[in-house]
Amino acid sequence: MINDDGEMESEQRMDWQGQKLAEQLMQILLLSFAVVAFTTGYFMASFQMMILTYFGGVVLTTLVTVPNWPFYNRHPLQWLDPSEVEKHPKPPPSANSTSKKKAVKK
């Protein structure tokens, strides 16, 4: 079913830009619902109306921003092909760090 870790992660988690979008959407939606709810409540002179409007807004925001909708995954991470990595081997451990350690030991 799941071929490797990379495959599993892309199914469960939002990509980076999706996360940013979800957070911004959440903040903007909640703030605007708060403004709408307060104005409605104040002008209808009903505290209950404010609470109900705001609660509705919170539920809607939850539905929009909490589930991992497909439109949050439009920028999946492009991992390098393993064969590509082999062409660029890791640099050898630098001589710098080892000399430092020796200096400390002295």
Next chain:
Amino acid sequence: MHSFGYRANALLTFAITILALMCAMASLSDNLNSPSPSAHVQVLNVNWFQKQPNGNDEVSMTMNISADLQSLFTWNTKQVFVFLAAEYETPKNSLNQISLWDGIIPSKEHAKFWIHTSNKYRFIDQGRNLRGKEFNLTMHWHVMPKTGKMFADKIVMPGYRLPEEYR
């Protein structure tokens, strides 16, 4: 924001923070209301006026209380507690305050009222200073909001006097 749980948590925290702010603003908006309440009390009759065996004066009287407290109500008002107190000065105490009647007003519709009543709580002095005593009737109220700060104010109605003799 990478998982369902983190997003739900962030949303809930932010939503409740904003709710607290909205409640604070609702409480502040009460300051925009400048109420103009009115109250009037008529003492119709002193039913009896006597000295108790222990030496304290006690009065019973019938009053007509009318008030219009509708302007105290805003969208953030839960209820208004109102009480009528007799206030007078004696050599021992510079302010004596005796609650004669009280009530809870649950809504704006009930805030304009008149009541014909004898004193709900006993009007007893600490001593025998009530004969011929001049006193104020003061309408006190406490506005209890749905959120935020409680307000209290009063209307003082001076110029009432008790009889010179027990009856």
